[in-house]
Amino acid sequence: MSLRPPSHLAGSSAAEAAFGALGHEILAEKAAALGRAGQKVEETLARLRDNADEELRPRLLKEAAEAVHGYFIQRELCGLRKHDGVIREYDIPRAVLVRLGAR
Incomplete structure (x- = not known):
């Protein structure tokens, strides 16, 4: 007895399209989550x-540090590893960064 994929996924292009749509949805959710974290x-x-x-x-320092920490994590999940630019852009105070372990 052999197993076959469902007929709507029988062609490799259909399977690729399904997984491509899922990948697109995941990327869209990552971008939306990054936007919410930045807000x-x-x-x-x-x-x-x-x-x-x-x-x-x-x-207020604690709340800001938690928000910045969450934002940095979300950026890293999106593949953005360097935070220097956003630190300058948001003008994140040193007191907040120190709470994150920055020196």
Whole structure:
């Protein structure tokens, strides 16, 4: 007894098309997740910059560090390993980077 793939996947081009569509969907979701993570970084950094209350600063630093950490992870999942450009672009404060272990 032999096994055959389903008839709609019998041709290699149909199987490739199905996997190509899945790959496209995965890439689109990675890009969308990266955009959401970047938006969160912008929001948390804006709150940190706009707040003058010293009692809230530690909590805002923590939120910003968590958002930046998540953004860096998402970038790496997309194959983007260097973060120097985004650090400059978002103007991420040294106090936030130190919480991530940067020196």
